[in-house]
Amino acid sequence: xxxxxxxxxxxxxxxxxxxxxxxxxxxxxxxxxxxxxxxxxxxxxxxxxxxxxxxxxxxxxxxxxxxxxxxxxxxxxxxxxxxxxxxxxxxxxxxxxxxxxxxxxxxxxxxxxxxxxxxxxxxxxxxxxxxxxxxxxxxxxxxxxxxxxxxxxxxxxxxxxxxxxxxxxxxxxxxxxxxxxxxxxxxxxxxxxxxxxxxxxxxxxxxxxxxxxxxxxxxxxxxxxxxxxxxxxxxxxxxxxxxxxxxxxxxxxxxxxxxxxxxxxxxxxxx
Amino acid sequence: xxxxxxxxxxxxxxxxxxxxxxxxxxxxxxxxxxxxxxxxxxxxxxxxxxxxxxxxxxxxxxxxxxxxxxxxxxxxxxxxxxxxxxxxxxxxxxxxxxxxxxxxxxxxxxxxxxxxxxxxxxxxxxxxxxxxxxxxxxxxxxxxxxxxxxxxxxxxxxxxxxxxxxxxxxxxxxxxxxxxxxxxxxxxxxxxxxxxxxxxxxxxxxxxxxxxxxxxxxxxxxxxxxxxxxxxxxxxxxxxxxxxxxxxxxxxxxxxxxxxxxxxxxxxxxxxxxxxxxxxxxxxxxxxxxxxxxxxxxxxxxxxxxxxxxxxxxxxxxxxxxxxxxxxxxxx
Numbered sequence: 342x343x344x345x346x347x348x349x350x351x352x353x354x355x356x357x358x359x360x361x362x363x364x365x366x367x368x369x370x371x372x373x374x375x376x377x378x379x380x381x382x383x384x385x386x387x388x389x390x391x392x393x394x395x396x397x398x399x400x401x402x403x404x405x406x407x408x409x410x411x412x413x414x415x416x417x418x419x420x421x422x423x424x425x426x427x428x429x430x431x432x433x434x435x436x437x438x439x440x441x442x443x444x445x446x447x448x449x450x451x452x453x454x455x456x457x458x459x460x461x462x463x464x465x466x467x468x469x470x471x472x473x474x475x476x477x478x479x480x481x482x483x484x485x486x487x488x489x490x491x492x493x494x495x496x497x498x499x500x501x502x503x504x505x506x507x508x509x510x511x512x513x514x515x516x517x518x519x520x521x522x523x524x525x526x527x528x529x530x531x532x533x534x535x536x537x538x539x540x541x542x543x544x545x546x547x548x549x550x551x552x553x554x555x556x557x558x559x560x561x562x563x564x565x566x567x568x569x570x571x572x573x574x575x576x577x578x579x580x581x582x583x584x585x586x587x588x589x590x591x592x593x594x595x596x597x598x599x600x601x602x603x604x605x606x607x608x609x610x611x612x
Numbered sequence: 613x614x615x616x617x618x619x620x621x622x623x624x625x626x627x628x629x630x631x632x633x634x635x636x637x638x639x640x641x642x643x644x645x646x647x648x649x650x651x652x653x654x655x656x657x658x659x660x661x662x663x664x665x666x667x668x669x670x671x672x673x674x675x676x677x678x679x680x681x682x683x684x685x686x687x688x689x690x691x692x693x694x695x696x697x698x699x700x701x702x703x704x705x706x707x708x709x710x711x712x713x714x715x716x717x718x719x720x721x722x723x724x725x726x727x728x729x730x731x732x733x734x735x736x737x738x739x740x741x742x743x744x745x746x747x748x749x750x751x752x753x754x755x756x757x758x759x760x761x762x763x764x765x766x767x768x769x770x771x772x773x774x775x776x777x778x779x780x781x782x783x784x785x786x787x788x789x790x791x792x793x794x795x796x797x798x799x800x801x802x803x804x805x806x807x808x809x810x811x812x813x814x815x816x817x818x819x820x821x822x823x824x825x826x827x828x829x830x831x832x833x834x835x836x837x838x839x840x841x842x843x844x845x846x847x848x849x850x851x852x853x854x855x856x857x858x859x860x861x862x863x864x865x866x867x868x869x870x871x872x873x874x875x876x877x878x879x880x881x882x883x884x885x886x887x888x889x890x891x892x893x894x895x896x897x898x899x900x901x902x903x904x905x906x907x908x909x910x911x912x913x914x915x916x917x918x919x920x921x922x923x924x925x926x927x928x929x930x931x932x933x934x935x936x937x938x939x940x941x942x943x944x
Contacts, residue, residue: 504696509685514763516686524714529702
């Protein structure tokens with residue numbers, strides 16, 4: 342009887358929870374709504390009329406396409422680099438013992454704990470000392486610093502669950518290092534890498550702070566949106582793009598959530 | 613007779629720790645060889661040196677006449693049954709067993725057939741479609757065995773393969789392993805800390821302590837004539853007689869071993885040796901009584917058939933045993 346009672350939340354708590362969720366998600370719906378408004382200079386509520394013309398306008402604007410292409414390219418390359426480096430780092434930290442292992446583990450995770458503005462300023466001054474001109478690659482470099490952490494964190498957790506004797510068993514049965522990676526390690530960490538990669542892509546795709554310090558004159562999609570909000574012309578185009586960003590980042594994160602959840606069952610049995 | 617595994621003065625040091633220290637070993641082809649010792653005695657490191665997971669810091673290893681130093685595990689004609697079985701959790705049982713053939717490039721149909729034959733050999737036919745997580749410990753152990761044997765290794769290494777099984781299953785697997793080894797004729801090298809297992813299964817065994825081989829011989833030799841105090845203590849439960857007792861018996865040695873079952877509580881007959889003492893404790897073990905007798909300050913355990921009954925605690929008794937059951941030992 343006691344447990345029955347404690348399983349039922351009081352009505353007030355339910356209201357509070359609903360209100361909290363509504364507070365987090367209603368503004369996003371508002372953004373979607375303004376993508377269809379007929380008023381282009383300021384956001385009026387309720388919208389004076391509804392139209393889909395901004396979708397056509399957005400489709401036809403080259404600056405939207407330039408920003409979108411840049412963001413996708415940066416996110417893809419930063420994620421790819423993070424997948425390789427993050428996996429290697431996770432393998433080293435979890436499968437071997439060496440002097441300074443804990444320190445390296447901490448240093449790898451640090452960039453995500455640091456405020457983005459610190460990372461941004463640090464990278465900017467480093468680039469200027471090294472006289473590296475701002476380019477596509479400086480953005481990629483900036484994004485890779487935090488993308489690696491996400492991949493590393495996912496991979497290291499999975500690596501720790503792979504019993505060391507699995508790798509020895511593979512070698513013992515005649516598989517060289519490459520075959521062991523291909524047939525034993527990769528299948529066991531695959532979903533963790535996919536999840537880490539998706540999160541890394543989503544993080545890179547909407548990153549603003551580090552990008553403003555490392556991009557120079559180029560605009561990634563989020564920076565383009567910031568600039569666009571200041572201008573009073575064709576405002577709902579920004580909302581159309583915002584909708585696209587929400588969808589593009591939400592799907593991978595949802596995917597990552599489901600993949601890591603299944604991964605627990607797949608890689609759980611070490612013996 | 614061909615030598616399967618040869619260790620010539622092999623050492624493996626980890627910093628200051630001498631895990632394996634100047635070990636000489638010669639294992640014959642087709643032999644069931646056990647390496648027995650407490651944990652940290654170097655027996656598992658020796659096995660890993662044979663498998664190629666460790667490289668010696670000194671000495672020379674040969675496997676069927678070929679130098680083994682520097683040869684990686686995947687180029688050695690040995691296979692290992694791991695203590696935790698190390699089955700691949702993401703593969704089916706059949707894929708696990710066929711793994712060695714798959715990485716060697718054997719065709720799909722051929723390796724499926726070989727894997728199914730191997731599973732039948734370890735009495736798990738039709739289990740190929742399952743996952744390792746769906747099998748019991750004993751079944752996983754058989755799969756690990758099949759996975760190693762399907763590659764037709766020249767030497768099969770077994771690292772405490774029965775350690776995780778319960779007693780009943782362990783006894784059954786001991787017999788099966790033994791008969792499998794006989795029928796296949798493959799050299800088995802078996803690591804265990806269980807002296808009963810080593811004695812009952814091995815053709816010959818090496819007793820390890822602190823990285824060195826204390827004694828190497830047939831189970832009977834090691835059991836009845838332990839060379840050192842350590843072997844006497846570790847293999848079974850021999851009485852270790854001190855120099856004082858040795859002198860009483862007219863034996864010039866600093867230590868001697870005497871098996872509890874070689875001692876009788878009876879007056880000596882035709883030339884047998886004897887000692888007198890008082891009964892300190894007794895316990896009923898089923899087939900035998902374990903009676904501890906105090907003799908000149910030392911304690912001697914006697915395994916006496918339960919049918920003879922046990923004398924009361926504190927009563928004076930005479931112990932008798934044949935002179936050839938008393939074995940002088942090195943002081944170690």
